[in-house]
Amino acid sequence: MGKVIVKLLKVDTIYEGEHLPAIKDINLEIEQGEIISIIGPNGSGKTTLLETINGLLKISRGEVRVFDVDMSRYSMKVRKDIAYVPQDFISEPTVPFLAQDIVLMGRYGKIGLLRSPGKGDLEIAKEAMRLVGVDEFAHRPIGKLSGGEQQKVMIARAIAQEPKLLLLDEPFSHLDVDSKTEISEKICKLHEEKGWTTVVVTHDLSSIPRRCDRVLVMNRGRIVAEEDPESVIGRKESLTVFFKETKQ
Amino acid sequence: MISLPLQIVLTAITASILAGVTCSLIGVFVVQMKLSSIGYCMSHAAFAGAALGLLLALDPLLSALALSTLVALILGPISEKAKLSPGVITGIMFSLTIGLGFIFLNFAPGVAATQQALSILWGSIFSVTFDDLILLGLLTFFIVLLLILFFKEFQALMFSRKLAEASGINTSLFYFLILFLAGVTVAFTLKLVGGLLVFALIVNPASAALQFIYDLKKVFVVSPIIGALTCLLGFLLSLLLDFPIGSSIVIVSSFTFGVSVMLSPKRRRG
Numbered sequence: 001m002g003k004v005i006v007k008l009l010k011v012d013t014i015y016e017g018e019h020l021p022a023i024k025d026i027n028l029e030i031e032q033g034e035i036i037s038i039i040g041p042n043g044s045g046k047t048t049l050l051e052t053i054n055g056l057l058k059i060s061r062g063e064v065r066v067f068d069v070d071m072s073r074y075s076m077k078v079r080k081d082i083a084y085v086p087q088d089f090i091s092e093p094t095v096p097f098l099a100q101d102i103v104l105m106g107r108y109g110k111i112g113l114l115r116s117p118g119k120g121d122l123e124i125a126k127e128a129m130r131l132v133g134v135d136e137f138a139h140r141p142i143g144k145l146s147g148g149e150q151q152k153v154m155i156a157r158a159i160a161q162e163p164k165l166l167l168l169d170e171p172f173s174h175l176d177v178d179s180k181t182e183i184s185e186k187i188c189k190l191h192e193e194k195g196w197t198t199v200v201v202t203h204d205l206s207s208i209p210r211r212c213d214r215v216l217v218m219n220r221g222r223i224v225a226e227e228d229p230e231s232v233i234g235r236k237e238s239l240t241v242f243f244k245e246t247k248q
Numbered sequence: 249m250i251s252l253p254l255q256i257v258l259t260a261i262t263a264s265i266l267a268g269v270t271c272s273l274i275g276v277f278v279v280q281m282k283l284s285s286i287g288y289c290m291s292h293a294a295f296a297g298a299a300l301g302l303l304l305a306l307d308p309l310l311s312a313l314a315l316s317t318l319v320a321l322i323l324g325p326i327s328e329k330a331k332l333s334p335g336v337i338t339g340i341m342f343s344l345t346i347g348l349g350f351i352f353l354n355f356a357p358g359v360a361a362t363q364q365a366l367s368i369l370w371g372s373i374f375s376v377t378f379d380d381l382i383l384l385g386l387l388t389f390f391i392v393l394l395l396i397l398f399f400k401e402f403q404a405l406m407f408s409r410k411l412a413e414a415s416g417i418n419t420s421l422f423y424f425l426i427l428f429l430a431g432v433t434v435a436f437t438l439k440l441v442g443g444l445l446v447f448a449l450i451v452n453p454a455s456a457a458l459q460f461i462y463d464l465k466k467v468f469v470v471s472p473i474i475g476a477l478t479c480l481l482g483f484l485l486s487l488l489l490d491f492p493i494g495s496s497i498v499i500v501s502s503f504t505f506g507v508s509v510m511l512s513p514k515r516r517r518g
Contacts, residue, residue, distance in 0.1 A: 016329075054414055056410065056413060056414055076416060076418060078416075079413075079414060079415060079416035080415065080416035082414070083415075084411070084414040084415075086410065086411065086414075089408070089411075091407075093514070094458070094514045095280075095407070095462075096280070096458060096461055096462050096463060096464045096466075096467050097403075097407050097462070097464060098462060098463055101403065101407075101463075101464070102407065105400075105403070105404045105407065105411070105412075105415065106415065108400050108401070108404050108412075108415055108416075108417060109415040109416030109417060110416075111400065113398075113401070114397060114398075116399075116400065117400065141462035144462075161415065
């Protein structure tokens with residue numbers, strides 16, 4: 001059994017101004033080196049769970065520990081080791097940021113205050129861009145790229161961060177089938193080579209990585225089931241159809 | 249055309265350039281981070297603060313600085329926590345600060361105070377002293393220094409506060425630093441263009457630069473150049489046509505922005 005690096009104990013997260021928790025009574029342990037997929041319909045709490053893990057959202061009950069650090073108090077200390085690709089992050093066409101700037105930003109947490117990115121950081125960013133096939137867009141404005149290209153830039157940014165924990169929220173939603181398979185394979189390969197721990201959130205069964213250790217199912221803010229990865233990976237039908245079939 | 253002693257003209261030109269540079273540097277943050285409503289409120293708070301200074305026989309610059317900084321430090325967290333729309337913040341705070349400003353002016357004693365009050369409202373570049381120049385120069389230097397030291401943090405924050413925070417940057421610290429600098433800049437340039445118009449000097453040059461440039465570093469270079477040039481042209485226009493200096497600067501900077509929107513490659517299709 002590997003070392004537990006993410007631990008959630010009876011966690012509720014309530015958004016400001018709301019009364020009902022977006023996620024409720026979550027108990028979850030993730031071991032180092034695991035790839036976990038979290039599936040569930042829209043509004044089931046998948047994104048809230050990811051943003052609770054990396055400390056962007058404050059919990060209203062329970063305890064979240066990542067790398068044995070209490071995330072409700074010291075999340076800033078460990079965030080440089082947690083890469084996060086948010087859902088549907090599309091920039092406005094006129095924003096003054098080049099694709100390479102965005103990828104390099106992945107390094108900023110590691111570089112620390114009062115230091116500028118060095119040649120080594122730039123090389124890491126360029127390598128990450130080459131890996132996901134966006135190196136040719138390095139000097140193009142991020143907002144001028146297509147949704148799929150922007151999504152690849154965000155994945156390159158996460159790779160450039162050289163994280164210990166990778167959190168991907170619907171990372172392939174704007175990619176075509178071929179790109180989705182290619183990038184997913186590359187992430188799996190990096191995951192194995194670098195010893196990452198990876199959590200992929202998706203409502204699309206075909207986006208579940210090939211080498212997935214566990215598939216958790218969320219509904220109405222709770223983890224309601226754990227599916228056998230073999231029964232889920234490679235399925236092309238929608239979540240609704242999948243659940244109807246598996247219930248029968 | 250008005251003829252003036254060389255020393256006054258040189259002081260005024262230097263003040264114009266420094267104010268143009270400082271305001272348009274801060275403007276890049278204000279425009280890109282969509283802080284216009286908060287900045288707008290701070291500029292009017294500075295006006296109210298200066299009026300309060302006149303009433304209490306304090307240095308108007310210090311009281312303007314105090315009130316605009318106070319508003320920046322209060323308004324930032326309030327707008328974040330209460331999730332108020334920019335329109336609501338502007339609507340309420342604009343009328344409140346202007347109302348307070350006029351009440352303070354109403355009670356400020358003497359004709360001299362009224363004159364000084366008008367200079368706060370509309371700006372009076374010829375009242376800028378050598379000490380003001382030194383302060384403005386120090387502020388410009390301080391802002392450039394902070395930009396150089398913390399460029400990567402500011403850049404990440406301006407792209408996405410959420411992502412910057414997720415990657416381990418203390419975004420609240422830098423966000424409030426930006427608000428504080430905006431407040432200080434407004435207070436320091438109040439004498440030049442006045443409380444009612446200073447915000448145009450912050451927003452227009454940065455908005456004009458952003459019409460053409462996709463690289464943030466270049467925006468931070470071009471915006472102050474546009475700011476300094478529009479201030480100089482505005483100053484010359486006011487000398488030629490005997491217009492109020494603040495109004496002339498705002499007219500030139502608004503014209504520059506209008507032309508840049510028309511010529512902007514970002515707005516062309518394809």
